[in-house]
Amino acid sequence: MGEKLLLTGDEAVARGAWEAGLEFASAYPGTPSTEILENLALYKPDVYAEWAPNEKVALESAIGASLAGVRALAAMKHVGVNVAADPLFTFSYTGVTGGMVLVSADDPGLHSSQNEQDNRNYAQAAKVLMLEPADSAECLAFTKLAFGLSERFDTPVLLRMTTRVCHSKSLVETGERVTVPAVPYEKKIQKYVMTPANARVRRAFLVDRYKDELAFAEKEALEAGINRIEWGTPAEGSERVGVVSAGVAYQYAKEVFGEEASYLKLGITWPMPVETVRDFASKVDKLYVVEEVDPYMEDRIKAAGIDCIGKAVIPEWDELNTDIVRKSVTGEAAATLTSELAPVPRPPALCAGCPHRGLFYALSKRKDIIITGDIGCYTLGSAPPLSAMHTTFCMGGSISTGHGASKALAKSGSDLKIVAVIGDSTFFHTGVNSLMNVTYNSSKIVAVILDNRITAMTGQQENPGTGYTLQGDVAPEIDIPKLVEAIGIKKENIWTVNPLKLDETNAAIDAALAADGPAVVVTKWPCVLKKLTGEDVDRYKALGTKCYVDQELCKNCKICTKTGCVAIYNSDHVEINEEMCTGCTLCAQTCPFDAIKER
Amino acid sequence: MSNTKAILLVGVGGQGTILASKILSEGLVAAGYDVKMSEIHGMSQRGGNVSTQIRYGDKVYSPIVGKGEADVIVSFEVMEALRWVEFLKPGGGYIINDNEIPSVPILMGAAKYPEGILADLSAKARTRIIDANAIAEKLGNKQTQNIVLLGAAIRALSEAGDTALAGIDWDGIIAKNVKEKFVDVNKKALQEGMAAN
Structure with missing residues (x-):
């Protein structure tokens, strides 16, 4: 019987993968994806989970598990997919034996990353089916779904998440684990040895696979609610507003446009179901596309000759939120309190004792x-x-x-x-x-x-x-x-x-x-x-002991503060916060007057 | 949407905001609400500012609290309350831990800790100032300051008309989320927080 739990997106992906009969998972840690494997590890012995030395090794190991016949998953942050891109692009050609899901956790707003790349672009470039969950319930459902789609279409599936989806908790209904028997190994040299001759054959297969996946995205996915339309009830006499959105951006759009607008909420964004968009667009007066970072959907919608408003008003970098979407669309900003006082920034720093x-x-x-x-x-x-x-x-x-x-x-x-x-x-x-x-x-x-x-x-x-x-x-x-x-x-x-x-x-x-x-x-x-x-x-x-400044001996030269230790407070004189101090004695070693002592 | 309520728990990495928000959101789920909670991990843990955002109601969409939207801001540190002032709903309330933690520019002597924050915020919004550290220390476990503040938050939400919260088995949720030997002290901390003036 299903249980209602409050889970993060990462926890829900792990749960969904376990329920789907996952046998093998590998990853290199990277915020915001790390907790997927940490949670999968808890399903021992049902799931074998490991840290790989890097994302390429993680993906290749998952590929190996897939071709050995079991359901497999690799998870990584967005920049990790760059490292794993080499096997990814060719694995797309060979396809799978056991279902294989690659989780890409993107970081709009660069909370903990060196860039803000939008990995939806990888789906098109590597020609892999992509699902974008918008909350934890979808993380669980789409992960389960992804393994089946992977096996049905003979493709790895990209599950594209973002920081807010990974690290936000929302309610999910859990299910039971299904057991998926391993597919007995068969030697398939033409499928799995990508010499140019074999790869050309698989390249042609991708053309047909794309058509099948597109047909699925346009029809079955809509019937199954993976892509869904929510018709609004516009106020009498006002124009019918339609919104195309996916992922967490959909949540912000719902807050801003409310129940009056209609929504085409996409779960599959590659292949992009543009005919579904065209049909939806024909039933509204004005079409918005609300998405984070790149104009990924907007470009494809416009290329199909469908008029829409997207990055002309909504920023194409940084994380979105309800405020930004509202201000972009309506020009309205929320009433707020203000203060004349200014807070001092609080940047992260190396820990005391690091x-x-x-x-x-x-x-x-x-x-x-x-x-x-x-x-x-x-x-x-x-x-x-x-x-x-x-x-x-x-x-x-x-x-x-x-x-x-x-x-x-x-x-x-x-x-x-x-x-x-x-x-x-x-x-x-x-x-x-x-x-x-x-x-x-x-x-x-x-x-x-x-x-x-x-x-x-x-x-x-x-x-x-x-x-x-x-x-x-x-x-x-x-x-x-x-x-x-x-x-x-x-x-x-x-x-x-x-x-x-x-x-x-x-x-x-x-x-x-x-x-x-x-x-x-x-x-x-x-x-x-x-x-x-x-x-x-x-x-x-x-180490255990604490350090303190002997104020009699201290000449206030401040050399110790050049260590940048967060336990040292530099005002008109220097003091050590003994609650934070770990007794590493680094500051004492820098003091020319031996004024820093150990307790 | 319209009946959605929002709470922000803000502070400095390592103050226990995440455990407090976990207990609070589990309580809100037990009360039958749709709940979303969002937090930022990673770089921000290394002594940077941290925030946990909780929104609850009949049906919640965005997991993030917007500007001017927080019914309650629980600040584990004085300057962090100031940092989030734009997020408090006009008419909303502050719970502020009377605890100043200087940030790196202040430690380095490159900036001064702003003076008069509590007076300024108290003049602008309903503000309850609590010395949660002192209360926690009195209970014999300094780590429980987060649960003291949680108690104050639950009381503030109840006073703002959220009658469902009083009936929740908070003790049970605490027992599920902390190690057995710390259950009693955390239960006491919650009571102290609810009672604190």
Whole structure:
């Protein structure tokens, strides 16, 4: 019997996948998608779920599970799909054996991302059927539906979510799990070996598949309520307004246009059912298209010769909300209270006691280096007062951008040196390939691998270096110094330090910068938020004590505040908030007057 | 839509806004409402400002609270109450924890914590100021400040005419959401919050 639960979209996708008989799931963590796999992991042993080192590996593993005959899922944030795009585009050609769903969690408004790309464009580019849920109930229903569609049309299905769908809770009605027997393996070389000759045949198949999917989107999907029309009751004498929308934008449209307007709410947005739109448009006087980010639907509707109002009034970047949609459409803004006082911004910062702070403090004192950076909590090392990261693009990019910059600097006779900064999980993600390029093509950079024993930014996930899997099994820990040595970094050019010990860290950076050839410094200390395992406690003795400023000795030089520690309060004098202080003693190590003491 | 009510819980990462809003929304579901709740994770957890948005009524569409729409704003920190002032419905009410947490620019000495926030907001809107930290400390568990504030929020919603909330088994929902050894202290915290003036 179904239960009514308040679930996030991520939880509902996990539930829906479990109900659909999912057997295999893989992902690399990425906000706002991370909780899908974390929740799927709880369905052990029904579902096998794992963290992959990156999104490409996650998708390829799910592809393997599908062709071995079971229902499989891969989940990732929008930029993760870039990493996984290579297998995706060709998997679209081969199609599936067991149903396969790829979840893309987009982040309009860049709450926790480096860009705002609209992954609906991938559906058309890779020619994969796309579903867009608008709340948790649809997350559950569409996930279940997606596996069936995947098997019916022989295609991977893209389930496109956004931050507000992933992280908003709404009511869902749960169901039971169905058991889907594994399809016995059959060798199908023409289907699964994409040599040009075979791929041409599959390419032709895509043309027919598209026609079938389009027919489904236009007719069956409408009958089944996957796409649906809600007719409004316009006030007498007023024009009939119609709204085409999908995903969370539909919710904002409903708030703004109310019950007077009519809605074509699309669940399938690739193939785009333009004839359904045409028919709907013919029954209204004015047609709006309300969608977040790109004019994805609008472009297709206009290309079909249907008049509509979309991005001419609604912004094509940033997250939408009811206020923005209302103001765009009606020009009306809500009555609000105001204050003459201005709040001071509250940007995120490295935690008190964060081991990364020691490294960035050490780097911040050096003028002759370019610090190429990567994606993780440690990207906050770019913020003042540390300001010790000068570039960040994508996962794993620090070492390779550093390599290219170092070659260019050497060629132009510059004395600047490169320090590439990358987290443990990010190094395993794609940084390791970049380091191969450094040794193979011999650039003289220093790669600092920030090994905080966990994937921290996305909320403490295990990775190939932590010794545990997603579902709690013990795993071998990748030995980073051994790995980089195998890649070709000379043993004498590898240092492992505790980054909260400034002397040790500075000495290693000095030596690494002076080294003959590329060098690696591993800063090894657990994330201050990490729930320490038994081994951790043995290896990393808990600090425990607190620091305080001896006001008698303090000369108010403020050097300690340059660490950017959030437990240090700098007003007319300097104080330490002992509730936040973890006793890492970094500030004490910077004090020239020994005025910071341990309790 | 028209009968939809909105609550914002705002604060600083790590203050327990998420647990408080989870308990509140489960209670609202038990009272038979359609409920949507939205929160932002990720980068904002690292000491940045956090918000949880709850909308409930017969049928709720948007999961996000619009400007001028919040019936109640529960602010776990003084400056955060100011940050969200435009979201309070004219005639709506504030519950503000009397707790100032300086943000990074203030810690660095690059900005000053604004003075007179409580007086300013009290003059503009119905405002109940609660020292939830002191109450929680008195109960012997500082972490329960979030549940003290939740108690105050439930009382404010009840006083605003939401009679369904009084009949909800809040203790039962707390028991479902916190570790067994912390159930009693959280139940007490809720009572204290409901009673606080």
